[in-house]
Amino acid sequence: MTKTTNTGSQSKQQAGMLENLRPLIVDVAVPLGSYYFFKGAFGMSTFAALAWSSVVPAVRTVWSVAKERRVNGLAALILVVNVVGLALSFVAxxxxxxxxxxxxxxxxxxxxxxxxxxxxxxxxxxxxxxxxxxxxxxxxxxxxxxxxxxxxxxxxxxxxxxxxxxxxxxxxxxxxxxxxxxxxxxxxxxxxxxxxxxxxxxxxxxxxxxxxxxxxxxxxxxxxxxxxxxxxxxxxxxxxx
Missing domain, CATH: 1.20.120 (Four Helix Bundle (Hemerythrin (Met), subunit A))
Structure with a gap:
């Protein structure tokens, strides 16, 4: 019985940890990982890789404003960073x-x-x-x-x-x-x-x-x-x- 209880407690802790990490994964890891993936695996230019990696933070930002009536700060910041990167990529x-x-x-x-x-x-x-x-x-x-x-x-x-x-x-x-x-x-x-x-x-x-x-x-x-x-x-x- 104790073993089952401990296992259930550990499962809840793992689920809670994953839920807390979800915003960090979605707003930071996905855009950053997709940037290097597009640039490395597909040989995209810096401009194209930044553009495609901006999709997730852009959607998150628009969704927060439209549905939750608030701006998702982390997603918005990543979007701004990518936009800055896109702008600077024009300079060659x-x-x-x-x-x-x-x-x-x-x-x-x-x-x-x-x-x-x-x-x-x-x-x-x-x-x-x-x-x-x-x-x-x-x-x-x-x-x-x-x-x-x-x-x-x-x-x-x-x-x-x-x-x-x-x-x-x-x-x-x-x-x-x-x-x-x-x-x-x-x-x-x-x-x-x-x-x-x-x-x-x-x-x-x-x-x-x-x-x-x-x-x-x-x-x-x-x-x-x-x-x-x-x-x-x-x-x-x-x-x-």
Whole structure:
């Protein structure tokens, strides 16, 4: 009986994790993966690959506006990034400008993230939540209480949530600056491979800084709130008994 219960609990957690990851998969992984698929497998130009990979975020954005009466921030941002990439793809003939193009895309994402923080809807939360909630119903409920401002640790939680997105926005803007400077100061042959290294370094830096400054404290707050709620439930059951 215990084994069956544990299996059912694990299945629910896995289903919850998948549901939380769905927006991230649809809005980020699908467009990014389709871009490289179209460009690599079908030999499409950068323009064509960006255009076709824009279909999913475009549909998501239009659907959100038409049916849900709201703009899906993550889908809209990916759409904007692709549009910027399409616009820059018209510029040809200057290898250094083409190398700097990737930096411009990073800056678009970074600015979008910072704007979302200023609007009170930190965009990077969608990517963080699945890893802190882990598909667990108690942690999911604890997250919602903290995010809604109804829990004891809500103020700190919301500060860390904003900080998480701010760090990523600043890191991406810094990565853009380094790429653009490198595109016009480093030999082209060197910058071709160095650009990818800069991106990896920026992502690694963002993960390390965000982990210690925001993600880990938020995880502790979620755990504490879930435990507090469990203790309160047990207290009520003891009183009722």
């Amino acid at each position: 003939g200057d290898p250094r400008l083409m190398l700097a193009k990737d930096g411009a895309v990073s800056s678009t994402i970074g600015i979008g993230i910072l704007v979302s923080v200023a609007m009170g809807r930190p965009m990077m939360t969608a990517g963080l939540k699945p890893f802190l909630v882990k598909g667990d119903a108690a942690r999911e409920a604890a997250w919602e209480r903290l995010a809604a401002g109804s829990a004891a640790g809500s103020a700190e939680f919301l500060r860390k949530e904003r900080l998480f997105s701010v760090i990523w926005g600043v890191v991406l803007l810094a990565e853009c600056v380094v790429r653009v400077v490198g595109a016009y100061t480093v030999p082209v042959d060197t910058m071709v491979w160095l650009g990818s290294l800069i991106l990896v370094a920026a992502i690694t830096l963002g993960m390390v800084v965000c982990g210690g400054a925001a993600a880990e404290p938020m995880a502790h707050l979620v755990t504490d709130e879930a435990q507090r709620q469990d203790a309160e439930r047990e207290r009520r059951l003891a009183v009722a008994a």
